[in-house]
Amino acid sequence: MPSSTAVYELRIYHAAQGKLGELLARFRDHTVKLFDRHGIKSVAYWTPVDEPQKSNTLVYILQHPSREEATANWKSFQDDPEWKSVRDKSEVNGKLTEKIDSTFMVLTDFSPPLR
Numbered sequence: 001m002p003s004s005t006a007v008y009e010l011r012i013y014h015a016a017q018g019k020l021g022e023l024l025a026r027f028r029d030h031t032v033k034l035f036d037r038h039g040i041k042s043v044a045y046w047t048p049v050d051e052p053q054k055s056n057t058l059v060y061i062l063q064h065p066s067r068e069e070a071t072a073n074w075k076s077f078q079d080d081p082e083w084k085s086v087r088d089k090s091e092v093n094g095k096l097t098e099k100i101d102s103t104f105m106v107l108t109d110f111s112p113p114l115r
Helices: 020-037 067-079 081-090
Strands: 007-015 041-046 057-064 097-105
Touching (some): 020 041, 020 057, 057 067
Antiparallel strands (some): 007 097, 041 057
């Protein structure tokens, strides 16, 4: 069971026109492994079923031990030379995202436990 300081981060990526497949490939092939390396726990990843979001949206939730550790882990991830290389190579033909929304959340006292 997560500690009382655990936070979840809801992230919504709005992909650039025609770039969702490349964004998903970057996550599949690189980003998730890099998250693991930097202590960022993936809970789940989704793509919407219906248009218009189906063509350009990735939704996922991460778990962090605390808000402070989330900040430190994100900094570590963003400073990672491998991440910078992967990002730069994947964006050689333009950015993959137009916008990224991030919301930090805590479980309510009536939420079923997450595994």
